[in-house]
Each structure stands twice: as C-alpha cells, then as structure tokens.
Amino acid sequence: MTRELRAGGGLSGTVRVPGDKSISHRALLFGAIAEGGTTIEGLLPAEDPISTAACLRAMGVTISPIRAGQTVRVEGVGLDGLQEPQDVLDCGNSGTTMRLMLGLLAARKGRHFVLSGDASLRRRPMNRVGQPLAMMGAKIKGRSNGDFAPLAVSGQKLRGGVIGTPVASAQVKSALLLAALTADGATTVIEPAHSRDHSERMLRAFGADLEVGGEMGRHIRVSPGQKLYGQNIVVPGDISSAAFWLVAGVLVPGAELVVENVGLNPTRTGILEVLQQMEARIEVLNRHEVAGEPVGDLRVRQGPLKPFSINGDIIPRLVDEVPILAVAACFCDGESKITDASELRVKETDRLAVMTRQLTAMGADIDEHADGLTIRGGRTLRGTDLDSETDHRVAMSLAVAALLAEGNSRLTGSEAAAVSYPNFWDDLERLHR
Ligand code: S3P
16 A cells, blocks of 8 residues: 655654564463463554464464454463464464464474465575474474475474574574473573563563573573463563654654653663664653563653664664664764664565665665665655555654655555554554644
C-alpha cells in the first residue's frame, strides 16, 4: 500500500507504544511449554507474535484470541507436550519465531517438523542456530546446507555441553537455552557480547534453574531436567517502537511528546545512551519494575543534536534502532558513524543497503560500508517516492524522515509497520499537527 506522508507540522501529545515484541514471543512460547495456564497482559497484537501463536496452535496448544487490549491465555502442554503438526509451520516474517522454534523443536525426540516463512525469512541465515544446535545432537536440514528455510527438523534427545554462539544474538542464545531445558547434562551458552536477556529473565520467572555469570552475563548455565510453571506476565511497551517517537520528538520543531510504559531493560537501552551522547532532551519519568522488567515513561522535547559514533558492544543493545538512528544522523550537523553493525545486513532486509538507498533518494549524504554507515548530516532532505522494501522498521524510520523533509513523500509498502506496530499510522496521525 502506498501512503501519502505530509511534511512539516508539529508533533505533540502522549503515546503508549504496543507491547514489546521480544517479550511477547517469549511469553507465548514459554507459556505453551509450561505446566498449567499462563496469562499475558499487554501482549503485542501484531503479525510477528501472531505467527508464533499460530505455530503453537498447530502443535496442539490452546491460546485465546490475540486482540488489542485483551489479556491472552495460554494453556501450557508441558515441555514434551507439543504434538507433531499436520502441516508446515508458517513463521511469516518473524526470525524470532523461526529461531526460537528451532531450538525447542530440535529437542522433541521422535517428532518431525517443517518450518518456513515469507520470502524475506526464507533468505535469512539459520545456520547460526543450526550449527550450535548440531553440537548438541540436533538434526536440521534445509537449503544451502541447512542455512535457509524451509527447514526440516527431526527431533532428538539432545546432549548438553559448553556451546559458544557465533554471533551476539538473543535469538540464537534463546534457541540454545530452550534446547538445553531437556538435554542430557548441563548446558553452558557463551555469547561473544551480551545480547538482550529477556529469555533469561522470563525462564527464571517460569521456575527454570538458570545461572548467569561471566563478564556482563555472557555465560548462561542451564541444569538438566527443567520444568516450567505457568505465570502471569505483563508485557511492557517496546523501546524499539518508542524509538521512532523519541527521534521524531527530538527533531520536529517545537515537538513535545510523552511515550508511556516503555521497557527499559539495560540490554535494550543503547538508543537512550546514544541520544544522550547527542545531547537530546529526554527524561525518564515514573521508573518502576513490572514482572521482572524495568519500565518508565519517556518525555522528549525538540532541541539541537550533536552527531554520534557507535560501535562494539553497544550495537547488540540497539540493533533494531540503527535505521531510525540513520535518520537522526541526517539531521545533526557533522558526521555520524555506525560501525560493527554487519548484523543489519541479515535482518528483515539488508537494512544498511535499504536505508542508504531510501535516504539517498531524499538527498542525504551517506556512505555505506560493509559493517556500517557514515552520514554527514545537515543537508535538507526533500520529500520523494519512498519504499519500505517490505521492512517494518524501515517503513517507520522513513515516516519520521518524511515529516522532516521539504515537500511531501509517498511511501510504498507502508503496511509493513503492522509486523511490530499495528497502530503506528493512527498514532502518527493523532500526534502530528
Ligand atoms: C530479537 C533479537 C534481535 C532483534 C530481533 C528480536 C529477539 O535479533 O533484532 O528484532 O527477540 O530475540 P538477533 O538475535 O538476531 O540479534
């Protein structure tokens, strides 16, 4: 769908972003394999978690309808209660669904599963999960030596061990933790850098025995023979969705926004640290804890921004915010630099290439590198024909760029936003004056 995007105007008001996508997937998945029922308040009612729920339902799990504002109930079947599905499990556009499922299903001895997804997901690398799982005895087959879906999983009794992950990825780590729950012997998962720790927090809340140690929590040990027990989960708002409003709020002339109920888990707040480095006017209000996750409201006001430079260990803590940070960089005077971010090339799209292509079409001054971007800000961007190239975070990032451009834009593929933020366009219309 092509959407007209009006440039200029103000931005003010209060917005409550939808539930955290990562936490929503995990609440559904862990609820499904727990003993007893789980209730989930604030679950993200978007396409990605709906894909996770559909896969679980296809394996015999009862999950109440997923609707905005409604508590979702999951009837757990226990760790070994998932049935063999009658058909291919469709993970849609969701890498988290596919990768977490691979870890869980590889350990369901004697059962056979086939996982697939949309054209974007079928191009995303899966060996990063398949290879470490194979060290535990998993049998997964697919195109290009198991790297691409459709993937066939022949469930096995897995064995524990010390497993290093090839990249700092919470999806890979979580797949291994799920596989470890029923493996023979203890499993220690070691990551090259600390990625988001929602799985560790939530598995513990579900009663799993998990030890987190090593430098910055990079070593996670799971003892064998775990059981999970149903819980009541409250999902905070997604900081990755809040990020679009934070950047719009610091850039649109005269803007003032309050973004309520945002998850502030330190493994996700890299975006706030960069905005601080840029001297953005952002305050955290009403900081509190909900169901084991820190939460707060963010007040943001427009003001001048300094360029930024990011690399190394902060990248996994803001990996989904790089597209909107690229937009922010276009509007500060001076050169901003993003490096060590080659992971962006294997997201829903190659986000370094797509953001370069789209922002260049608006007149931005960007150099694309193998692992990042250099952006010289301060040029006026002009409204033009834009394309999300099917990527939800690109769609929303370009919407913010279009607000700040000279002249209106048209965005093809705007419907992609529904993957993680179904009300994004309604919220934009309401806040934009
Ligand atoms: C996610 C982890 C990240 C992130 C994705 C969600 C998760 O991916 O980009 O949107 O829920 O675990 P990687 O684990 O591949 O970095």
